[in-house]
Amino acid sequence: MKTQTQHQLLLNLAVIATLCLCFSACTSEQASEELVQTLQEETTVVEPEEPAVPLPGLPEDVAGYTQWLKLNAEPIPPVPGGDPHNGDKNVYVNKTRETIAPNGEQQFPYPNGSIVVKEAYRPGKDYVGLIAIMRKKAGVNPDHNDWEFIEYTRNASDADFAIIAKDGVCWGCHAQVEDIDYVFTELE
Ligand code: HEC
Incomplete structure (x- = not known):
């Protein structure tokens, strides 16, 4: 009886640990996605217009x-x-x-x-x-x-x-x- 409870407890702990891992992985993935998005937005804003270049030899x-x-x-x-x-x-x-x-x-x-x-x-x-x-x-x-x-x-x-x-x-x-x-x- 006692071993069964311990076994159950361990199992619960394992489940909780897995959930935690999953949760942190998901949130950090989300966070990095947001970061990438922000960086992309910033890059779009900061990037200057391509300046027009004349054909070689032309004014x-x-x-x-x-x-x-x-x-x-x-x-x-x-x-x-x-x-x-x-x-x-x-x-x-x-x-x-x-x-x-x-x-x-x-x-x-x-x-x-x-x-x-x-x-x-x-x-x-x-x-x-x-x-x-x-x-x-x-x-x-x-x-x-x-x-x-x-x-x-x-x-x-x-x-x-x-x-x-x-x-x-x-x-x-x-x-x-x-x-x-x-x-x-x-x-x-
Ligand atoms: C023998 C006649 C002739 C001479 C000489 C000539 N052109 Fe033209 N040019 C034309 C004709 C006809 C057009 C109309 C578009 C076409 O058919 O090429 C034209 C078009 C142009 C155009 C476009 C604007 C427009 O008038 O339709 C420019 C710019 C131009 N010529 C610049 C020059 C320059 C610069 C010279 C001298 C280095 C010159 N042309 C000498 C006949 C001539």
């Missing part, structure tokens, strides 16, 4: 241009019989749709400080091989609506862009669209 002010407003809806295909900016092209501007097209209709001229960037994927290539830029700077060239023109090219996806031409070379063609502020591509 800082066109970094992240692909996030800007795109004027064309579909890529502009190469012009048959000779394309001054050969390739499939997209044209971006550092202004909002509301700024350049209040009430849905595009207004000209472009405001001072506008930057228009054209990228071209050369035929058969999967990287940007040409970047043409127009920058509107008050007073810089009143004869051409104060646009500065410059163009860069490269021949490999890991190569730096280098200046190939600017201003005078560009005016002749772009003057054809002087009435819409020298920019061929209109907002679609």
Whole structure:
């Protein structure tokens, strides 16, 4: 009889011990989960935005241009019989749709400080091989609506862009669209 009670007591103790262990394990697991969650939340808050980096060889002010407003809806295909900016092209501007097209209709001229960037994927290539830029700077060239023109090219996806031409070379063609502020591509 006595041994049976002792046996029972031991059994009870064992059960209690197991419960305790289980409980502490569970709570500490919960605690560490909470800790991980808090750390994750803190990391999300503290982590800075990825800064936009310009393609190699291009100036800082066109970094992240692909996030800007795109004027064309579909890529502009190469012009048959000779394309001054050969390739499939997209044209971006550092202004909002509301700024350049209040009430849905595009207004000209472009405001001072506008930057228009054209990228071209050369035929058969999967990287940007040409970047043409127009920058509107008050007073810089009143004869051409104060646009500065410059163009860069490269021949490999890991190569730096280098200046190939600017201003005078560009005016002749772009003057054809002087009435819409020298920019061929209109907002679609
Ligand atoms: C032979 C004519 C010609 C010359 C020269 C020329 N362009 Fe263009 N450019 C165009 C045409 C046409 C477009 C319209 C989009 C397209 O079809 O490529 C254009 C588009 C652009 C665009 C996009 C905005 C827009 O007008 O649609 C930029 C930026 C640009 N050119 C910059 C330059 C620069 C910089 C130079 C000089 C280094 C230059 N262009 C020389 C004909 C020319």
